[in-house]
Amino acid sequence: MKKILSLVSVLIISETSMPTFITVSKYEKQNNGTNTKNYTINGNDERIKTDEEDNFSYFELLLKPETFENLAHIYYSNKNDKRLFSNAFLEFAKKNITGIYGNSPDYALGEAIWDHWNEIIEVYKNSSKDKRIKINYRLYTSVISMNIDHFNASIAPNDTILYPNSYVKKLNDDFKSDLIKWEKVGLGIIEDNNNNYIFDRIKVQYPNLNINDIEIIKKEELLSFSEGFLLKLKIKDNSKIYSIGNIKNDFIFNTKVNLKKINDILVNDPKVQLWLYNLKDWKKRIKREIIEDVHKLSESQKNIWRDNVAEQMKSYIRDWGYILNLIEIDLKIEKLNNSINNLKKDIDNLKREINRINKKIDSILNPSDKYYSTTMEWQGFFGQILCRVKIFIFNWC
Numbered sequence: 001m002k003k004i005l006s007l008v009s010v011l012i013i014s015e016t017s018m019p020t021f022i023t024v025s026k027y028e029k030q031n032n033g034t035n036t037k038n039y040t041i042n043g044n045d046e047r048i049k050t051d052e053e054d055n056f057s058y059f060e061l062l063l064k065p066e067t068f069e070n071l072a073h074i075y076y077s078n079k080n081d082k083r084l085f086s087n088a089f090l091e092f093a094k095k096n097i098t099g100i101y102g103n104s105p106d107y108a109l110g111e112a113i114w115d116h117w118n119e120i121i122e123v124y125k126n127s128s129k130d131k132r133i134k135i136n137y138r139l140y141t142s143v144i145s146m147n148i149d150h151f152n153a154s155i156a157p158n159d160t161i162l163y164p165n166s167y168v169k170k171l172n173d174d175f176k177s178d179l180i181k182w183e184k185v186g187l188g189i190i191e192d193n194n195n196n197y198i199f200d201r202i203k204v205q206y207p208n209l210n211i212n213d214i215e216i217i218k219k220e221e222l223l224s225f226s227e228g229f230l231l232k233l234k235i236k237d238n239s240k241i242y243s244i245g246n247i248k249n250d251f252i253f254n255t256k257v258n259l260k261k262i263n264d265i266l267v268n269d270p271k272v273q274l275w276l277y278n279l280k281d282w283k284k285r286i287k288r289e290i291i292e293d294v295h296k297l298s299e300s301q302k303n304i305w306r307d308n309v310a311e312q313m314k315s316y317i318r319d320w321g322y323i324l325n326l327i328e329i330d331l332k333i334e335k336l337n338n339s340i341n342n343l344k345k346d347i348d349n350l351k352r353e354i355n356r357i358n359k360k361i362d363s364i365l366n367p368s369d370k371y372y373s374t375t376m377e378w379q380g381f382f383g384q385i386l387c388r389v390k391i392f393i394f395n396w397c
Contacts, residue, residue: 086110228254
């Protein structure tokens with residue numbers, strides 16, 4: 001079984017006021033891993049009176065994303081006590097928000113924010129976190145009473161600039177910019193799918209990340225050879241260093257337990273067994289031709305023979321893909337996992353075997369003084385095959 005798995009894995013791989021930074025609102029792969037948005041630090045954290053009639057005053061509160069993150073820290077530190085939050089909001093707003101002075105209507109605004117926090121925070125979490133949060137409300141005042149109503153939160157529609165957010169920058173930096181570069185972030189192979197193993201793997205891959213600020217909100221097994229499990233993460237509400245809310249990226253990983261199950265399926269599938277039998281027979285035939293026939297060929301015939309071998313190899317690789325598609329239909333799974341780190345030894349063995357065959361072929365086909373260039377040409381062919389599946393594996397090419 002070990003030899004069969006080795007051969008299967010071999011052919012599988014052959015086939016297939018802070019720094020100005022903000023995350024992209026729609027995920028797309030970027031070749032250089034950098035964010036190309038331009039930022040202009042303009043616009044204030046401010047409260048503006050927009051209208052007034054009788055005892056009613058209408059206001060618009062505009063908060064830059066980083067200011068709102070700081071306000072969130074205040075809320076989550078005082079979320080169980082409206083009075084404490086309102087007092088803390090008042091002190092914060094007097095220092096940071098133009099148009100707020102710390103009087104009774106401003107205290108009432110703090111209470112209204114506390115009452116409507118869930119509505120406000122959802123607007124922010126679902127935004128791109130690079131525009132101001134706008135809060136509209138109406139203040140009623142009389143000699144004997146004061147009340148705030150018509151409370152509404154949204155993203156400022158008239159903002160034409162993007163605001164830097166150090167909390168977003170910190171999150172992306174500690175994830176090594178993977179949240180910008182990829183919609184799906186690969187975590188590789190872990191022992192099993194319990195949370196301890198998952199967090200251990202994340203810590204290894206992102207050593208600067210504060211793992212205590214990360215929470216798993218979704219974990220599901222995928223009907224897919226290539227992905228195994230899907231993970232959704234969020235930043236805890238009480239984080240003081242990262243932008244709060246769900247991380248929009250999917251995290252993909254597989255487990256050794258799951259890969260063992262996949263291997264068993266492949267090894268016992270009759271289509272795979274027939275393919276392996278034919279592949280072994282082809283390998284024997286090529287070796288025999290190298291020993292008995294190739295040296296008898298003319299130069300042009302040798303070139304034709306070489307091209308035929310390359311085409312046959314590609315044909316077997318294509319056949320493997322067809323076999324996988326059939327297996328996937330039978331089992332309702334999509335792809336074979338090409339990121340099996342624990343089979344790296346088999347891949348290395350493949351490379352050594354290819355190199356050995358290359359040398360044997362070239363020693364027959366070419367004089368010794370041309371050995372280097374012809375060998376490199378032959379190796380390049382296999383290198384291209386291996387590198388074409390680079391998007392499916394992590395760093396083997």
